[in-house]
Amino acid sequence: MQPDKLSSTEQTLFVTLKARQLLGDSLAAAVVEQIDYDFDRLQVGSLVAGVIGLRSALFDKWIRDFLTRHSHANVIHLACGLDTRPHRISWGDSVRWIDVDLPDVVDLRREFMPEPSRANQYSLMAGSALDSAFIQSLQNDRPTIIVIEGLVPYLTTSEGEAMIADLCGHFKTGELIFDITNWYTTLIERLVGSIKHTKAKLRWTSDKPKNLEKVHPGLTLLEAHPLCTLDGVRNLPLGGRIFLWLQSLIPFTRYSAQYLRLAF
Secondary structure (H helix, E strand, O other), X not given: OOHHHOOOOHHHHHHHHHHHHHOOOHHHHHHHHHOOOOHHHHXXXXXXXXXXXXXXXXXXXXXXXXXXXXXXXXXXXEOOOOOOHHHHOOOOOOEEEEEEEOHHHHHHHHHHOOOOOOXXXXXXXXXXXXXXXXXXXOXXXXXXXXXXXXXXXXXXXXXXXXXXXXXXXXXXXXXEEEEEEOHHHHHHHHHOHHHHOOOOOOOOEOOOHHHHHHHOOOOEEEEEEEHHHOHHHHHOOHHHHHHHHHHHOOHHHHOOEEEEEEEO
């Protein structure tokens, strides 16, 4: 699979991969060195990498917390891309980990990303998060945490709500974690080099994550964290800290990027 033949949305996986390299992820660095792709055009600098690192760290924490409470569980990562998460998180003998992405991305992952050490408890599956029949094929015999990092903003509202309803309807109990943007982010998206050069388009926006509870009975918002309020912001480059501080002062910029944890 030629990396530059992926769709615009699929190519956003290279932004995350490059960010992980800049954050010192040795596996991500090794994969970047192997793939024939022009990473420089993505303009992933220390600020973009730092922001992606904050999101990943929060999601990693939520997964670890879930596995502490549910030792016999599923972890399902939809639109997994070339993420190194199953390599950097410790998971027990009774945890089943399933990475999911579209066929071309799965081919790329199989070529460049090694399987985690617990290969007998790990599956990499080709399928679409928007395909109800595919979702129904996933095992739902245990509590499940569903990770959807970096995908939801690129869906339409109807696609996203249908996906969430399918997931909540199929799995018996668990949590959903994902990120979402608001209308302001769609206005400035072309100013962000990492988005502009993939030509991906942000579509689903939400200023009130609480409204997501209406998508499916029993869906409950547990946490919603605007990017500018995360503790790790203090470790970003000075320019980034100032920018996010200014964002925090204005409601429509404060909630331009939020990270959500919901129970179902």
